[in-house]
Amino acid sequence: MDTLHQKLNFFSEPAFREALMEYGKLVTLKKGDVVVKEGQYVKFLPIVLSGSIRVYQQKEEREILLYYVRAQETCTMSLAAAYFNNKSSSHGIAVEDTELLIIPADRIPVWQREFLSWNRYVVQMFRSRYDELINSFQKMAFDHIPDRVWEYLTHTVTQTGNRVIAISHQQLAHELGTTRVVISRILKQLEKEKKLRLSRGAIHLS
Amino acid sequence: MDTLHQKLNFFSEPAFREALMEYGKLVTLKKGDVVVKEGQYVKFLPIVLSGSIRVYQQKEEREILLYYVRAQETCTMSLAAAYFNNKSSSHGIAVEDTELLIIPADRIPVWQREFLSWNRYVVQMFRSRYDELINSFQKMAFDHIPDRVWEYLTHTVTQTGNRVIAISHQQLAHELGTTRVVISRILKQLEKEKKLRLSRGAIHLS
DNA sequence: GGACAACGGTATCAAAAGATACAGAGGTGA
DNA sequence: TCACCTCTGTATCTTTTGATACCGTTGTCC
Structure with missing residues (x-):
């Protein structure tokens, strides 16, 4: 079993890993557990350490798959919602047993300014989610x-x-x-x- | 004619507006002018003050419209590319006469940490682009x-x-x-x- | 005025995908 | 064993969309 510290070393800044350990809380989910529901306020941002979470929206009977949050990734929908203290517009469900590190929402703007690692991580996540979606869009279209x-x-x-x-x-x-x-x-x-x-x-x- | 200062006051932080005025350069485009091409490095981030820019990708003869950058908005594709010093994967063309404030790419990570206004702006932009795309996706699909x-x-x-x-x-x-x-x-x-x-x-x- | 290009109207045909219906196979629990 | 539910196979029919082709109109540039 890896230690939490080891699992976090995809973040290069040691000081930032310390902050993650200090403020983050480790949570274990069973397959099928609900992480967020539409309409809920997002008080904690999940970072997936192992397993995966399916994030999707539900509009008038239709379901739109947005992405899976896998190891080392976070949920950009939650991030944006947490940042502005908005309700979630998506659902998130564990598709397998999953380990999360959950971060109190108020840390986001703070770390955003304090740690370069975090800042890069966030921009990178937004970017890759966007690229993924463009890709699905393109396939769907053509x-x-x-x-x-x-x-x-x-x-x-x-x-x-x-x-x-x-x-x-x-x-x-x-x-x-x-x-x-x-x-x-x-x-x-x-x-x-x-x-x-x-x-x-x-x-x-x- | 509004002054530049007035045009920027959708950013609430005065210190940040000062920084924008100091580092930003005003550029005027004619309808049809090219802002970015695929494959180019992104050295400047555009913020649109008036007019609009069409951002799209070109893949094997197919064109995918990503979004229009309108007044007070920026181009998240450029932002992400500039942040990581990557080449652009999109094209941007002015669809009408357009005024831009262009920001040197190296300011992005600095301001990201320095100004809350900028930080919120960036997250907000990422979020709304993503929402837009989900929306188009959903319409296209259903x-x-x-x-x-x-x-x-x-x-x-x-x-x-x-x-x-x-x-x-x-x-x-x-x-x-x-x-x-x-x-x-x-x-x-x-x-x-x-x-x-x-x-x-x-x-x-x- | 004549050449030319962009624009718009319409018909015909083909392909792709959705809707519906029904039957059978496999697995589970009482 | 029987009832029941989920999963799969398949046929039929319709709708939606795309492809192609052809023609007339409008506007522009010599």
């Missing part, structure tokens, strides 16, 4: 669903290092913003092309 | 093109306060990421429904 499905699958395999993806067609449809029937159709086609094998609740890439 | 066209038109009318919109079908198609024929079809339909009148190069809302 790529056909079969391509997006295939990309999702290969991407997941490289991420997890496992050629077996445990997901139902329904969930996958949800991730890509379409319907189950469409996904089943496409997956079946991919199976015919020998690119994968289907089984109940799982997809095996070839 | 709304049909006719609805998006109509929304674009009414939105533009309220923005400009003018019921006449000077835009060609081709341009409009471009804005919404579709083709001219589709737009012509839809506009004709809206005209039949008496919601607007068409003329060459312009659309008159009823």
Whole structure:
């Protein structure tokens, strides 16, 4: 088991790591636990140490996946909301067992000015979230669903290092913003092309 | 003609306005002038005082509109690039005559820590750009093109306060990421429904 | 006036994706 | 074992959107 101090050394400034240890509180979440709900004030900013959190918005029955917060990342939606003391406009749910360091909201503006590490970290996070979103946007706009499905699958395999993806067609449809029937159709086609094998609740890439 | 000082008083901190006046340089652009090109290093951060700049990305023949930088706003893409001394991944072009205050890139991390006004401004800008993009994303994903066209038109009318919109079908198609024929079809339909009148190069809302 | 380019109208065809419906397979718990 | 729920396969039909092609109009520049 790594110590907290070790887990934080992706921040280069020692003084800043000290501050994180002093003000941060370690929290452990079980898969499915809710981190934030829409409408709640954001009093603590989470930094993920291990595991991952799914952040999404809900508008009139529709769900929009914004991003996953993974190890060493933070949630920019929470950050912005906390900074201005606004309510959250998103939901966050742990998709697996997750360790968080939570930071009191009032530290944000202080550290923002005090620590270069933090400042760079924040700008970097905003930037990469924005880039991610542009990317999804572009795919949504220009790529056909079969391509997006295939990309999702290969991407997941490289991420997890496992050629077996445990997901139902329904969930996958949800991730890509379409319907189950469409996904089943496409997956079946991919199976015919020998690119994968289907089984109940799982997809095996070839 | 407003003085520069007056134009900057959307920043509340007087000391910060002083810094802006000291380090910033006023630049005037003509419609069509290029502000940044993809691949260029970003040495100056623009803050728009009047007019507007269109920021977009170009990927394999496709164009993605990111946002317009309008009065009192800055370009978050430039900000992030400048902060990390990266090349720009976007293009920026003045869509009308535009006044800019340009700030040397090295001021950004300094002011970030020195002035609360600036700090809040930056976070606020990141947040609203992100929200905008989520919004477009959502519309792109769930709304049909006719609805998006109509929304674009009414939105533009309220923005400009003018019921006449000077835009060609081709341009409009471009804005919404579709083709001219589709737009012509839809506009004709809206005209039949008496919601607007068409003329060459312009659309008159009823 | 004539050449030319941008703009707009419309028809036809094809592809992509969504909606709906129904059936069967697998797993679980009483 | 039976009831029940989730997951998957598949067929049919419709809607939406894109692609292409062709033509007339308008405005501009020599």
